[in-house]
Amino acid sequence: MARPNAARPDMARPNAPGAPRGRPPQSNRFIDFDDRAPPSERGSRPPRGPRADGDKRPPRTARDDRPPRGPRTDGDPRQSRGPRTDGDARPPRAGARPSRAGKPGPADAAAPRVKRAPPPERLTEVAPQRIAKALARAGVASRRDIERMIAEGRIEIDGAKLTSPALNITSLRGVTVDGQAVAGIAPTRLYRFHKPAGFLTAARDPAGRPTIMDILPPDLPRVVPVGRLDMNTEGLLLLTTDGELKRALELPSSNIPRVYRVRAFGEVTQAALESLADGATIDGMHYGPVLADIERKTGHNLWLIVTIREGKNREVRRVLEHIGLQVNRLIRVAYGPIGLDDLPPRGADEIPQSDVQALMALLKPLKPAKK
Known part of the structure; x- marks a missing residue:
């Protein structure tokens, strides 16, 4: 069977003078590698002369005339090319990916460096x-x-x-x-943390139960919690680096409102909820005014918005149990002007100084001790 294009005289010799330029015949597409020049002789080929078709591009330089590559700086025995000498300053390639491990890549090589804020000055x-x-x-x-x-x-x-x-x-x-x-005392910093249920608000537990210290982000400084949330209570927990601010915020006399969303089982009347505004005394413990409003009903469960100002131990649960409701979920959503917002569980971020000042403005001056 005859091969295609074998009988065409115009394709028998590709690139011959007068022959049309085109694809070589099928029989010449496969190169016999035994006929190629050895690697030692390929570099001694003479430079190509001017093109016969009128192309004005300069002839290529013979490989022997090229400057040798300089030594690599990373210890690799292979040779590397030196810096360009023609003043070429090409812009970074569009869409180039940034390099790994935070090192500047082709796309961000021209981006200005952002200076980090100096660390806060510590007081001695x-x-x-x-x-x-x-x-x-x-x-x-x-x-x-x-x-x-x-x-x-x-x-x-x-x-x-x-x-x-x-x-x-x-x-x-x-x-x-x-x-x-000791480096000194740093300025007061305040953080908010979304505590999930199932963790104690403590630095350690002798019984080996999990604590919030097991799940705090590792980039936080040493912080102490403001007040406590029960193990099964979730939501907003404030953390601070200043023990004095912690003490001032968690005192019942601070009168800072704490807002909770509560899911409770049972039936309750509006009159019973309004009665909590005058406070309640339960088992000899007096609790201050509690504001409770029904948010919605889902079957036999109620969702309520409860606001307290004292923050006594298990105050919300005890007060609602007093009027016949059994709390099965408790979420703190605000502490004074600071809200939980959309902070994800186990997430933490620093509170701006403007909000810290607004929170400290709510603190009542402590009464001087009697002499």
């Missing part, structure tokens, strides 16, 4: 206070842990081991913990 001079309190504010550990560290001889002042926590200081200069100098 403090008002006269116990050393355990000052070190706790500096983020070293809790007061109890610091007292334990003092008993173990791990805290020194000007090279002398501290033997008792009953010491007032006005400066953290010269104070070291395990041989490391």
